[in-house]
Amino acid sequence: MKFRSSAAASRPAFARAALAGAGAAVIFFSVLTLAIASTRPRYGGTLRVELRERVTTLDPRVRPAEAQIARAQEELDALVFDRLLRLDDQGRVAPALAVTWQSGGGDKRWQFQLRPGVQFSDGTPLTAEIAAAALAPVVASEFGSDARVSGAGELLTIESAESMPGLPQEMATGRNFIFRVAADGTLGGTGPFIPDHWNFNAQPAQATFAANARCWAGRPFVDRVTVTLGVDSTRIEADLEFGLADAGELAPAEMRLAAERGVRTWSSQPMDLFVLAFDSERLAAQDALLREAIAAAIDRNAIANVVLQRQAIAAGALLPDWISGYAFLFPAGPPSAVKTGATAVRPTAPLVLVYDSQDAEARAVAERVVVDLRAAGVAAEAVAAGTQAADARVARIPIAQPDPSAALAYVLAALARPGSPVASAAASDADPESQYAAERAALADFRIVPLAHESENWGLGAALRDWMAPRWGDLRLADAWLDLPAAANTQ
Numbered sequence: 209m210k211f212r213s214s215a216a217a218s219r220p221a222f223a224r225a226a227l228a229g230a231g232a233a234v235i236f237f238s239v240l241t242l243a244i245a246s247t248r249p250r251y252g253g254t255l256r257v258e259l260r261e262r263v264t265t266l267d268p269r270v271r272p273a274e275a276q277i278a279r280a281q282e283e284l285d286a287l288v289f290d291r292l293l294r295l296d297d298q299g300r301v302a303p304a305l306a307v308t309w310q311s312g313g314g315d316k317r318w319q320f321q322l323r324p325g326v327q328f329s330d331g332t333p334l335t336a337e338i339a340a341a342a343l344a345p346v347v348a349s350e351f352g353s354d355a356r357v358s359g360a361g362e363l364l365t366i367e368s369a370e371s372m373p374g375l376p377q378e379m380a381t382g383r384n385f386i387f388r389v390a391a392d393g394t395l396g397g398t399g400p401f402i403p404d405h406w407n408f409n410a411q412p413a414q415a416t417f418a419a420n421a422r423c424w425a426g427r428p429f430v431d432r433v434t435v436t437l438g439v440d441s442t443r444i445e446a447d448l449e450f451g452l453a454d455a456g457e458l459a460p461a462e463m464r465l466a467a468e469r470g471v472r473t474w475s476s477q478p479m480d481l482f483v484l485a486f487d488s489e490r491l492a493a494q495d496a497l498l499r500e501a502i503a504a505a506i507d508r509n510a511i512a513n514v515v516l517q518r519q520a521i522a523a524g525a526l527l528p529d530w531i532s533g534y535a536f537l538f539p540a541g542p543p544s545a546v547k548t549g550a551t552a553v554r555p556t557a558p559l560v561l562v563y564d565s566q567d568a569e570a571r572a573v574a575e576r577v578v579v580d581l582r583a584a585g586v587a588a589e590a591v592a593a594g595t596q597a598a599d600a601r602v603a604r605i606p607i608a609q610p611d612p613s614a615a616l617a618y619v620l621a622a623l624a625r626p627g628s629p630v631a632s633a634a635a636s637d638a639d640p641e642s643q644y645a646a647e648r649a650a651l652a653d654f655r656i657v658p659l660a661h662e663s664e665n666w667g668l669g670a671a672l673r674d675w676m677a678p679r680w681g682d683l684r685l686a687d688a689w690l691d692l693p694a695a696a697n698t699q
Contacts, residue, residue: 249674253690254432256669257683258447258456259283261566262438264408266415267395268385269345274564275622279606282383284435286682287417289385289397292320292339292364293376295680299610301376305334305386305398305424306364315373322362326424328388328396336364339386346384377614381680400428400686413437429689441568445471445667454669454690455677459568460519463665472668474676478521478528478661479607482511482573484561485623486600486655492559493599498586499654502559504544505584506577512660515572520662526619526647528661532612534644538651540658543580558587562601565592573659574602602659608680612643616650623656 261280264272268285272278292306306320326334336359344357347366355368366375378384388396401417408415417433439447441459448456448471458466458473467473484506486493493499508522524540525532559581563574574590581588593601605622609615650656666677675688 249429249689250691251427251429251431251689253430253692254434255430255672255685255688255690256452256454257433257435257685258439258444258453259435259437260439260441260444260457260459262408262413263415264413266403266406268383268387271383274566275603275605276564276567279608280437283683284415285383285385286399287401287433287685288399288403289387289395290399291379291381291384291386292322292343293380294682295380295610297678299680301380304380305339306379309376311372311375315371315375316369317365317367318372318375320364320366320379322364323424324362326398327422328398329402329420329422330390330396331422332388332396334386334398336360336362338388339364341389342387343384346382350378374611374614374617377609377611381608381614398422398424400425401433404432408437412439423686425686428686430685433685445469448667448669451669451671453667454672455675455688456667458665458667460517460662460665462667463517463519466667472670474666474668475519476664476677476679477530479664479679480662481523481526481528481605481607481619482520482570482659482662483523483526483603483605483623484577484600484657484659485603486657487598488655490597490599492557493655496653499657501584502581502586503654503657505586506580506657506659507543508540508659509542510580511573511576515576516569516660516662519665520660523658523661526650526656526658527607527612527615531607531610531615532643532647534640534647537644538647538658543584558589559599560596561588561590562593562595562598563590564604565594567604569662570602570604577602577659604662610680612640616643616647620650 259280261277263277263281263284265281266284266288268289272281290305292304293301293309294304296302303323305323305326307323308321309318311318322334322336322339328334340357340359343366347355347357351368351372352370355366358365366372386398390396400420400423402420404416404418406415407413414437415435417435419428419431421427439456441462444453444456444458445462445466447453448466449469463473463475486499488494512518512520512522521528522540524538525535527535529535561574561577563570571590578588578590603623605619607615607619609618651658664677668676671690671692673689673691675685678684
């Protein structure tokens with residue numbers, strides 16, 4: 209039996225606890241206190257966040273088909289709900305609602321000891337039975353219908369006929385949230401904020417969250433968080449510049465402009481994968497020579513540097529090098545000439561490439577791919593998904609998994625239909641050679657063509673302190689505070 213445990217890590221509650229006794233320590237240093245007051249965390253205010261995606265629900269049981277919207281919904285859900293485990297800043301699994309976890313039976317059985325004294329926002333105590341009810345549907349969908357979740361007191365057990373070595377990683381990411389269904393059907397969480405008001409039908413949509421005084425990790429610094437959804441990136445940049453927003457998600461085109469205008473910006477490591485994925489059932493995409501010729505014709509450097517405004521790197525691999533450590537073995541150099549033999553297999557009708565109509569970058573990438581293919585003599589056109597049958601799609605896949613094996617499995621599953629062999633091509637362990645072999649096998653027939661890895665980009669308002677967007681998906685806004693006059697920004 210393997211035993212995994214860690215010290216009960218929480219948000220920096222020591223900073224909040226220090227506020228109570230700080231005054232006595234500086235009675236004789238009032239001048240110094242005035243000088244540094246703006247650098248000490250303070251409570252209060254409304255944190256205003258703007259997102260480009262338009263989320264339509266906070267229910268973690270509902271997962272949108274569009275990857276970008278699904279990620280945005282997870283970010284909002286994480287304000288309200290907690291997971292059993294979390295990822296720390298180094299990508300390591302750390303305690304959250306569970307304080308210890310252990311496995312047995314070849315990783316087919318895992319037990320999680322819940323943190324004592326945790327309450328939902330309505331005061332209901334957290335129990336393993338409630339946690340099991342929340343996790344059961346997700347565990348069944350990810351590990352098969354034979355996977356079982358049970359709970360008794362503070363001990364939650366997950367069992368499956370198959371080995372689940374990556375289960376702790378799974379429980380720290382994605383939509384594995386713990387929630388309680390109230391008698392009226394509403395969902396309650398244990399997270400730092402409580403949904404206060406939302407109008408997803410407005411334009412733009414808006415959701416407001418109030419601080420949860422019962423949160424096990426301590427009360428957030430801000431009183432409220434207002435999230436405006438479906439905002440154009442140019443509007444977000446302007447709102448940050450003129451002090452109408454405190455944090456906002458920026459498109460690559462606005463990053464340089466924001467910096468030039470004095471807006472603080474932050475970019476993550478290359479995270480989002482842009483990839484061309486062929487539909488093997490389409491006749492035009494069944495010829496391996498044509499697929500190889502298409503892969504050779506695409507100018508990935510132009511996609512990264514021009515289309516994505518140097519907020520991305522050209523990709524020859526599915527995983528960026530900072531996750532896998534071997535991406536350099538999949539070169540993504542300049543385009544090469546279409547092979548002579550490809551002339552015989554060029555389709556008589558234009559290849560149809562689809563993109564998510566809600567994703568401006570995916571559209572721009574798809575249109576650039578079309579330009580490259582036409583230059584190589586392959587007729588092609590880019591259209592929004594759902595408008596007509598497609599030979600291939602340009603997909604964006606957010607990779608919020610620091611573990612290479614879990615990240616590759618996630619990417620391949622996102623690119624494959626259920627039951628497709630490619631969905632299970634990832635290695636089941638973290639062995640680098642097996643991992644590399646699995647990715648190489650997935651790319652060997654050119655049905656999947658990596659294009660670029662894009663960073664996640666944010667603009668930060670002048671008053672926002674102690675926050676930057678973490679690499680692993682959740683916004684963690686409970687740690688943020690606003691350096692504002694006492695009477696300001698309390699709406």
